[in-house]
Amino acid sequence: MLEIRNLHTSVSGREILRGIDLNVRAGEIHAIMGPNGSGKSTLAHVLSGRESYEVTAGEVIYEGKNLLQMTPEERARDGIFLAFQYPVEIPGLSTTYFLKAALNAIRKHRGLEELDAMDFLVLVKEKMKVVEMEQELLNRSINEGFSGGEKKRNEIFQMAVLDPKLAILDETDSGLDIDALRIVANGVNTLQSAARAMIVITHYQRLLNYIVPDHVHVLYEGRIVKSGAKELAEELEAKGYDWIKEEVEAARGAGA
Amino acid sequence: MSQALAEQDQYLSDFERFEERGAAPAWVQSIRREAISRFAALGFPSTKDEEWKYTNVAPILRIPFKPAAAESNGLTTVEALERTISISLPPERLVFIDGRYSKELSSRRRLPERVRVSSLAAALANDLEALQPHLARYADFKTHAFVALNTAFLEDGAFVYIPRGAIIEEPIFMLFISMGGGKAEVSYPRNLIVADRDSQVTLVEAYVGLENGVYFTNGVTEIVAGENAFVDHYKLVREGEAGFHVATQQAHLERNSNFRSHLITLGGSLVRNDVNAVLAGEGVECTLNGLFLAAAQQHVDSHTRIDHVKPHGMSRELYKGILDGKARGVFSGKIYVHKSAPKTDAKQTNKNLLLSKDASIDTKPQLEIYNNDVKCTHGSTIGQLSQDALFYLRARGIGLEEARGLLTYAFASEIIRGIKVASIREQLDQLVITRLGDKFRGKERLL
Numbered sequence: 162m163l164e165i166r167n168l169h170t171s172v173s174g175r176e177i178l179r180g181i182d183l184n185v186r187a188g189e190i191h192a193i194m195g196p197n198g199s200g201k202s203t204l205a206h207v208l209s210g211r212e213s214y215e216v217t218a219g220e221v222i223y224e225g226k227n228l229l230q231m232t233p234e235e236r237a238r239d240g241i242f243l244a245f246q247y248p249v250e251i252p253g254l255s256t257t258y259f260l261k262a263a264l265n266a267i268r269k270h271r272g273l274e275e276l277d278a279m280d281f282l283v284l285v286k287e288k289m290k291v292v293e294m295e296q297e298l299l300n301r302s303i304n305e306g307f308s309g310g311e312k313k314r315n316e317i318f319q320m321a322v323l324d325p326k327l328a329i330l331d332e333t334d335s336g337l338d339i340d341a342l343r344i345v346a347n348g349v350n351t352l353q354s355a356a357r358a359m360i361v362i363t364h365y366q367r368l369l370n371y372i373v374p375d376h377v378h379v380l381y382e383g384r385i386v387k388s389g390a391k392e393l394a395e396e397l398e399a400k401g402y403d404w405i406k407e408e409v410e411a412a413r414g415a416g417a
Numbered sequence: 418m419s420q421a422l423a424e425q426d427q428y429l430s431d432f433e434r435f436e437e438r439g440a441a442p443a444w445v446q447s448i449r450r451e452a453i454s455r456f457a458a459l460g461f462p463s464t465k466d467e468e469w470k471y472t473n474v475a476p477i478l479r480i481p482f483k484p485a486a487a488e489s490n491g492l493t494t495v496e497a498l499e500r501t502i503s504i505s506l507p508p509e510r511l512v513f514i515d516g517r518y519s520k521e522l523s524s525r526r527r528l529p530e531r532v533r534v535s536s537l538a539a540a541l542a543n544d545l546e547a548l549q550p551h552l553a554r555y556a557d558f559k560t561h562a563f564v565a566l567n568t569a570f571l572e573d574g575a576f577v578y579i580p581r582g583a584i585i586e587e588p589i590f591m592l593f594i595s596m597g598g599g600k601a602e603v604s605y606p607r608n609l610i611v612a613d614r615d616s617q618v619t620l621v622e623a624y625v626g627l628e629n630g631v632y633f634t635n636g637v638t639e640i641v642a643g644e645n646a647f648v649d650h651y652k653l654v655r656e657g658e659a660g661f662h663v664a665t666q667q668a669h670l671e672r673n674s675n676f677r678s679h680l681i682t683l684g685g686s687l688v689r690n691d692v693n694a695v696l697a698g699e700g701v702e703c704t705l706n707g708l709f710l711a712a713a714q715q716h717v718d719s720h721t722r723i724d725h726v727k728p729h730g731m732s733r734e735l736y737k738g739i740l741d742g743k744a745r746g747v748f749s750g751k752i753y754v755h756k757s758a759p760k761t762d763a764k765q766t767n768k769n770l771l772l773s774k775d776a777s778i779d780t781k782p783q784l785e786i787y788n789n790d791v792k793c794t795h796g797s798t799i800g801q802l803s804q805d806a807l808f809y810l811r812a813r814g815i816g817l818e819e820a821r822g823l824l825t826y827a828f829a830s831e832i833i834r835g836i837k838v839a840s841i842r843e844q845l846d847q848l849v850i851t852r853l854g855d856k857f858r859g860k861e862r863l864l
Contacts (some may be wrong), residue, residue, distance in 0.1 A: 213807075222688070233808060233812050234820075249808075249809040251809070251827055253827030253830040253831055253834075254830075255826060259810065260813070262815055262819065266815050267814040333460075343564055380616050
């Protein structure tokens with residue numbers, strides 16, 4: 162579904178990603194872990210089309226298409242969803258109003274009938290259960306005055322409504338207490354399917370107690386320096402990131 | 418200077434002809450004469466005048482406007498009118514065409530006894546008793562040239578009198594249509610609203626241009642809220658593409674009264690509104706809200722002044738501007754707390770959204786405070802659409818133009834949501850959406 166080859170990107174002249182290679186197939190869950198500043202969020206934003214990142218080398222193929230040439234909205238309409246690390250507050254625009262606009266843009270692109278207000282409400286009521294979302298929150302301005310947990314739940318709720326093929330969860334677990342984490346993780350698990358792939362970006366192993374990945378990758382200094390099965394996450398939790406850094410340094414020393 | 422004088426002369430000679438035919442009670446004639454002599458002394462303002470620094474009225478002076486003549490127009494039925502202006506008209510309404518009352522298009526219901534809703538012309542003809550104590554007593558024709566000009570030519574407009582204790586639930590609608598057929602005419606709508614003590618009323622004043630020809634609306638509205646009265650006032654300015662609109666709204670608020678004002682400006686080539694409120698009694702609550710949308714070469718100037726004269730007054734002011742194209746906006750907000758007004762609580766906010774790099778806004782909040790025992794704040798912002806918010810919407814599949822439209826509407830909606838009367842809120846909401854739709858064409862479905 163997604164193939165990233167030798168991806169290099171920079172922000173304001175500073176190189177952040179230095180050659181990422183990653184293959185994601187439908188039905189798979191990939192966890193991307195790594196210390197702060199390793200480039201995890203940059204990868205999420207580049208995949209969803211944020212314009213402030215410059216791709217300096219490499220390519221990304223999504224369902225046979227050159228992803229990097231698509232606008233953010235084209236990617237979303239083709240099934241890519243980014244759950245934001247820091248969801249944006251938009252005073253004056255309600256979540257339902259915005260989400261109906263988004264869903265209908267996606268449906269139109271897929272050649273489906275646009276949903277009217279009634280059908281949309283039925284869908285919303287069903288999807289609200291996924292993350293125990295309250296109607297009252299949906300009628301309020303997007304994320305305005307929401308707690309951290311409510312914002313993250315709202316992201317997963319939107320994912321449930323928009324039904325993406327590839328979901329990228331950018332530190333959806335950070336800043337959540339254990340109850341909120343459980344709700345969000347349960348929501349994500351409910352949405353897991355053979356047709357859908359997920360890239361779960363996280364700094365902590367904690368989330369992976371609930372969302373079990375097929376593959377774990379460690380990102381360090383803009384490269385994937387280690388990949389493995391879910392046990393790798395447990396090892397990282399036990400030993401921290403320092404041993405990874407040491408391995409990288411040692412390899413660099415040997416190479417030089 | 419000599420050019421400006423020549424333009425002034427034309428209005429002075431218009432006045433001579435007007436005075437010959439304009440029958441009115443002697444006290445009105447004397448006010449008109451006093452006003453025209455003030456106008457003669459003042460002349461039109463220039464940008465050297467501090468209150469007109471950012472608004473050059475030269476484009477208005479360049480055109481030799483003639484007083485609008487009473488003649489028949491194509492507007493025969495209310496339904497046709499409603500369709501043309503996309504506004505549904507309530508049963509209680511006064512309609513004016515080019516400044517003159519239209520009996521055919523106006524409509525009246527049975528209102529409680531002693532409530533007066535009529536044209537000012539009719540009120541003057543009968544010299545109703547509520548007129549003399551109030552008419553031209555509040556709007557300052559001594560120093561404001563356009564108020565002086567309107568006062569000199571005062572003849573018709575709306576007259577509303579709500580007697581003591583009367584509660585009028587349904588909004589009273591005052592519609593001022595300018596045909597804009599290109600005859601370069603000026604009209605002088607003059608409105609007087611008096612809500613006596615303990616009364617309550619909701620009023621809508623709408624100025625709408627039909628065609629794209631040049632014309633000039635020079636209006637004055639005086640509003641009196643008596644003790645403990647509640648007045649909810651809305652003004653919509655949707656003049657035509659080449660329409661000029663210069664108007665003053667002056668509110669006189671007595672003890673414990675509550676006045677809410679909304680000014681929504683959507684159209685006109687040059688629009689200047691002075692919105693003034695004097696909190697003349699203790700414990701008055703005053704809300705002044707405003708929203709304008711300007712594009713192309715439009716110039717929109719909102720000038721507000723709140724005078725806190727007595728203790729325990731509260732004022733809340735929120736003005737928002739959206740500018741696109743080469744539009745220019747001005748916000749000037751003065752809050753003047755007199756020495757006699759301790760325990761004043763005043764808050765003013767002005768927020769502006771610039772959608773293009775060629776649009777500009779001059780914003781000038783001013784607090785003048787002569788008492789130490791007060792709470793006053795003001796803040797003003799000028800910004801663009803948030804890139805983070807735009808990306809958030811696009812990352813959900815919403816196209817760029819649609820996302821811009823949604824965020825612009827979100828910015829405007831803070832004012833719209835503040836409107837308490839549902840029927841008015843919904844209509845204004847639709848008008849704002851339509852206006853935004855002009856800009857974000859093809860996206861009306863969502864907006």
